[in-house]
Amino acid sequence: MLINIVFYFSLTSFNFEPNYSFEKQKKMAFELPKLPYEYDALEPHIDARTMEIHHSKHHNGYTTKLNGAIAGTELEGKTIEEILKGATSQSGAVRNNGGGFYNHCLFWEIMSPNGGGNPNGELAALIDESFGSFDAFKDAFSNAAATQFGSGWAWLCYNNGKLEVCGTANQDNPLMDGIGCNGIPILGIDVWEHAYYLNYQNRRPDYINAFFNVINWDKVSENLNNAK
Numbered sequence: 001m002l003i004n005i006v007f008y009f010s011l012t013s014f015n016f017e018p019n020y021s022f023e024k025q026k027k028m029a030f031e032l033p034k035l036p037y038e039y040d041a042l043e044p045h046i047d048a049r050t051m052e053i054h055h056s057k058h059h060n061g062y063t064t065k066l067n068g069a070i071a072g073t074e075l076e077g078k079t080i081e082e083i084l085k086g087a088t089s090q091s092g093a094v095r096n097n098g099g100g101f102y103n104h105c106l107f108w109e110i111m112s113p114n115g116g117g118n119p120n121g122e123l124a125a126l127i128d129e130s131f132g133s134f135d136a137f138k139d140a141f142s143n144a145a146a147t148q149f150g151s152g153w154a155w156l157c158y159n160n161g162k163l164e165v166c167g168t169a170n171q172d173n174p175l176m177d178g179i180g181c182n183g184i185p186i187l188g189i190d191v192w193e194h195a196y197y198l199n200y201q202n203r204r205p206d207y208i209n210a211f212f213n214v215i216n217w218d219k220v221s222e223n224l225n226n227a228k
């Protein structure tokens with residue numbers, strides 16, 4: 001009788017909880033996000049073909065390679081922010097593809113077909129406080145983007161109550177330790193040639209000017225609130 005009872009409870013616990021530990025062990029892979037607008041939505045400022053290749057080839061490639069680089073390692077299952085923090089001491093595959101994944105996720109979100117104009121509210125006030133004026137910020141950001149040698153990004157970051165502009169090479173990101181560019185990025189521009197060459201060729205400053213016509217300041221304000 002006792003044996004039967006033990007057997008019964010063993011069986012029921014097996015039947016009711018067989019997948020529990022399996023579910024806990026399952027790691028979620030990073031996924032390429034859908035764009036919040038169509039590929040042609042940012043024209044004429046950013047052309048549809050560039051957007052399609054940029055998203056479906058480049059960003060997709062970073063995402064796939066990031067998943068491959070962390071599979072079976074202690075990084076699997078961590079958030080992208082956790083991975084980026086220590087990425088400078090990881091392999092090039094983790095650093096480059098982790099940055100590439102995060103940077104482009106942010107990039108698509110801070111652009112909109114209804115973008116452009118000026119920021120408002122708290123973001124506008126903090127830009128004025130940090131740079132003196134919106135035009136002074138625009139000059140600093142555009143200069144960082146134009147003078148980033150080779151491939152990279154220019155950023156607007158929230159850092160200890162202030163906003164700062166900085167640039168990073170390749171797919172590096174301000175969230176990475178020891179990158180020389182601190183704070184939490186709330187706005188970024190991709191200045192890799194793949195972001196503009198089809199339409200602008202070598203005229204990176206024209207692309208930077210055009211980018212200001214599609215900045216989604218509402219999203220940048222949201223990023224600021226989340227960064228604080």
Ligand SMILES: [Fe+2]
Pocket residue numbers: 054058104190192194195
């Ligand atoms: Fe890119």
